[in-house]
Amino acid sequence: MKNIFIKILFWSFGISGVLYLTFCSPSVVHVMESPDGKYIVNISQERALHGGRDFYIDATTADSDEVVFDKSLILSSEWMETGYRGYYPNFHWLAPNILRLGTFGERQGGLIEIHNSTNVKIKYLIMSLPDAYMRTEYVMFDIKQNSKIGVKGEPNNFCGIDGEFANGKKFVGRFNYSVEGEKRTALRIFVENTGVKFKPEQAGH
Secondary structure, eight states: OOEEEEEEEEEETTEEEEEEEEEEOOEEEEEEEOTTSOEEEEEEEEEOTTSSEEEEEEEEETTTOOEEEEEEEEEEESOTTSOHHHHOOEEEEEETTEEEEESOSTTOOSEEEEEEOSSSOEEEEEEEEEOSSOEEEEEEEEEOTTEEEEEEOOOBSEEEEEEEETTSOEEEEEEEOOOOTTOOEEEEEEEETTEEEEEEEETTO
């Protein structure tokens, strides 16, 4: 990891001197290549101003190193000792164009559907499902126009959507909701020309 040193002159209570501040430049901590060899997804980290760590995700094409999406913040941690694997211990390519990373396994009984309700292909889509005990991120590529993708998952209180169409138009969606008891729920997400709509419902209904 490369460090950047900044020298600052200071004067306090009649004492002058030099203060050195150290900032860490971003470092890649994990690299994931899609099963078909088309995409490379990178997780990087850097020291945050509050003393913890900020984790970012970005993606490029494997053959030409073309940027699919730039570095995007997925987690800001207050603790330096908690590394990337502490928050995202697992990753799995559900399909050549669907990557899931985070904490998952026992609580994946629900259903999450992404509907591209437009006539334009979705270039990429990042879906975040954080809560107090689990963090799960889905990264999806090349969602065809007027199609849907379904994945197993249990949405918990919040869902964040960030993405871009093939024509360069970006879209963002945020949804807060509550889940009563231990009931499994389904969440259907509709990406439309006018924005992102969320429809939560009981699984199987």
